[in-house]
Structure formats: structure tokens, C-alpha cells
Amino acid sequence: MDDRALVKAIRAIIGSDATDDDCAVIEDGENYLVMSTDMLHETTDFPKGITDYECGWMAAAVTLSDVASMGAAPIALLLAVGVDRAERVEEITRGADACCRAYGCRLMGGDMDAHSECTLVSSGLGRVSRDGLVRRRGAQPGDVVAITGIPGRAQAGLDGYPEYWKALITPRPGVFEGQALGRAGATAMMDVSDGLSISLHDLAEASGVRMDVDEAAIPRPGGVPAEDAARYALFGGGDFGLLFTCPEDVFPVAGVDATCIGRVAEGEGVYLDGEPLAKAGYAHYWE
């Protein structure tokens, strides 16, 4: 049973509109508020050799990325910290605070607890105008499919390419890109932190469309053997680029460094150069 199977069970309890996107969406007068929470802990999320400061940065970044993927501006972040030694809390807080400041957000508190395994949960709040909100479900046939950044870099870092270590441990959420894309008219968006392939499937499924992707168009990390680079780009997790769709005449969006990798069509499924693309990527499996 993986995350996505469980999500279906959870939807039956709390309703599907609350679990369809990277954030929950809450009415707030002329705006929407968006809210997200992410749990990271040592055995499943923190690569060996990461410092406490970097753990804090990473915890903030994953949640800022969720807020960004809705087209929203992050306004507040809270961090719950469970650690074995109290001394670690300070450096973790410094890292999370630095990440928040770098992206115009503010770390406004949290909780802490003695815990045998370092466990960080960041919860973020963002705000977006009614017409700037982007969900996963708006992709339309004819739209461009595009991504920001270079997918696969974090996986390359995890697999031992030192030039990508920083991409893995201090990922950069697309806070400015997400808002620009929302204002410009992106029709569907999410981050690719679970991997590009699985994110394409999620976006196509949520929108009820087919996506055709051109493998040669996908940017991939340099300095890595070609076969590995292609695999990292499609199936590696931990990158914080944004995957989005938008009408052709909207692309490219000023100030957003993005690459067109395909097209939205009527139908369902994701096709890579005409062949079905495996729905695989980073997922939390229970034994």
C-alpha cells in the first residue's frame, strides 16, 4: 500500500476536494488561503551527511514548494521538531528560518519534542488572488506541458554525483515562478518532488486528459552518463521544479525559465514518444 492508494481511503473520510492538490484551499474574501503540511524524518528523507541546518532548510523548502505550486505567496510557516538532543533544534531552526526569509516567508513558531528519530513537520500558509490560484485539475487539450528547472539533479546528488549534492539537500522552491505562472494563466500545476513521471500521471489524471511528452525535450542533469541522466530526469525524486500546463499563447512566461516538454490531448494516460510512460517515482511504501 503506497501513499496514493491510501489517499483514496482518506478521501472517503474527508472528501476528495481536500486532497486533490498540493495544498488545501480555503476561501478568504477576495483571496484564497492555501495550506500544506509535510513530514520528513531521518530514515526516509534525510540523506546521510546532511547537517541540521540543511535538514531545517529542506523541511521549509518542501512546504514552500507546495504553496508555490498553487500559484500562492507564502506568508507563514510553522515547524514541529522532534529530535534526540535539544541542541539540534537551534541549527534546524536557523536553516528553516533562512529558507523562509530567502522566499519572502516568515517562520512564525512551531513545536518541539524529544524523539528518538529526527522528525520535522513543516506547515505553511499562503495567499493567492482568486484568478491566480492554480490547481492540478485545469489542464485543457491543446495546452503546452512544461517544467521549470532540470529534473533529476537531486537523484544524481543522492547517487553520488557531488556537483548535485546541494540540489539534493538545499532544494530551491519555485516561489516566484509559481506566482508568475498563476498570474499568466497556467491551467494546472504541481511540483515534481515525487518525480516527473509520477507527477505527469497525477496531473493528467486530475485534469482528465492525456499528455504526450517528447523525451528529447526533457532537460536532464549534465555530467552524468546518458542512460542514467534520462532515468533520473523521469523517475528521480527530490527536485522542486514546477510541472504546469498553459495555453500555447501564454508560453513562455516572462521571467520564468521553463521548458516545453509536451502537449495536452483528449483522452487519458501519459505517453513518452508515443509509448505509455510507467507511473513510477518516489513513493513511501509500507512493507
Next chain:
Amino acid sequence: MDDRALVKAIRAIIGSDATDDDCAVIEDGENYLVMSTDMLHETTDFPKGITDYECGWMAAAVTLSDVASMGAAPIALLLAVGVDRAERVEEITRGADACCRAYGCRLMGGDMDAHSECTLVSSGLGRVSRDGLVRRRGAQPGDVVAITGIPGRAQAGLDGYPEYWKALITPRPGVFEGQALGRAGATAMMDVSDGLSISLHDLAEASGVRMDVDEAAIPRPGGVPAEDAARYALFGGGDFGLLFTCPEDVFPVAGVDATCIGRVAEGEGVYLDGEPLAKAGYAHYWE
């Protein structure tokens, strides 16, 4: 080093106004948004014998109580769930969802992960009008000191009194009371989840005042030997009553079942029948 010592180190990084209250406070037009996060896990928070459903309820309740203690209405809650077996997530979600519904809030999503120790982090968002917000720092000399509910019941449940087991495992946050007290003009407020004594100290310190408490006035759990009952009421944790101050002419507040236990005076410290009251209660200690 305990929570409160660490808070001082954290304040130096993120600013003291972000850590003074049960929630972070965020400007939102004519209103304030309040936001809180709480980490609970097996070794420190969940009594033996508690069910998954009750764990979910408790996780939601602690955060709804934080929102309530600011005078705010809860509008959304997210739950991050780390568990050893995926099957547990469903019952935990049911419990959290039931607690949210009971208090006019909505469980809107979360995160989940495989974790060796059951770890739940709930994050809540609330909204309150500008004049309804209550912080810890507004108590004024001459104000009444009062509490809702009966402190010590949860501790009695933990110590084996079966009639208080439910008070311990399915605590009831003061969502309606908090809002009524905020509208009526409470000057300072917090919940007593860490224990009454330590909460009195926190409130007095945040407000820069002295509090004189009348021990005989403090309600305490029945069916428990007198000495234990008094100790539970002052130093037991896990209850979700609200401790608040308000001008004399405001008390009692219609619809709120509260007990006056003392007075605010100029100065500092907390005194029980004229003697200094120990600042002790439930705290997370690292070895």
C-alpha cells in the same frame, strides 16, 4: 534543557512576537489569522491502551485548543501521520475528522509516511476579528483570574481513575468558550494543557503582572483523595480548559462555565494563598 529554555534560544532566531502565544498571529485585512502546530507521539504523549481513533482525536484536539485559546474560530486542520502500518492511518484520520466536525472545523488533508514510532502532527488555522483576538500578554491589575472546566481530570485518568480515562484520551477543546470570552473582553488567555501552575506562571510572565490564586476556589476532580486531587489540579497536564483574565464587570461571561480562582495584581510571580507557587507541570525534558 526543557521546552521553555529552548523557546528562548528560538526567539533569538525568529523573533519573540512569533513565539509568545499558543498560536502565530497573521494580519488578514479586517481579521487576524492564527496558526498552530503540535507534535504528539507514542513515547511521550499517547497513554497505553489508547486506540488509533482516539490518537487522531487527541491530535486534532490539542491544536483546536490552541486556536480556541486565541479567541479564534478554527477553519482548517491538516494532519501529518507517521505510522508503522498503513492500515492505522484510516482510523487515525476518522478520529481527527470527528473531532474537527464536532467543533465546526474541517480536516482538509495532510501528509503520511512510514515511521517506526506513531507520530502525529496537527496544524490548525483559525480566524478572529481584530477585537476578538486574545493573547497571553494583556492581563491587567484588578482583573479576575478564571478557568473553564476542572483541571486535573486528565492526570487522574492517567493515574488510573477509570472515570477520567475519557477526559484524558478524548479531550474537549474550548472552541466555543474561547470565542465567547474573546468577544466579551477577556484580556489574556491560554489553555492549561501543560498544567494549571505552569500556565499561571506563563500568563503572569507574558503580561508582566502578579497573580494571586485562592487554592480553595480551584475546582478539582471528585472521587480522588483530597491531596491527590489538589496536586492533579495544580500540576497535572492534559486538560484543555482555558485560563483567562478579564475585568471584574465582564465576569461571568454568558454561556461560559468558568470559575474565578484569583486576581491580577501589580508585580510579578504567582502566589497561592499568599505563598509562591512552584512553576512546575508537564514539560518535555531531554536527558
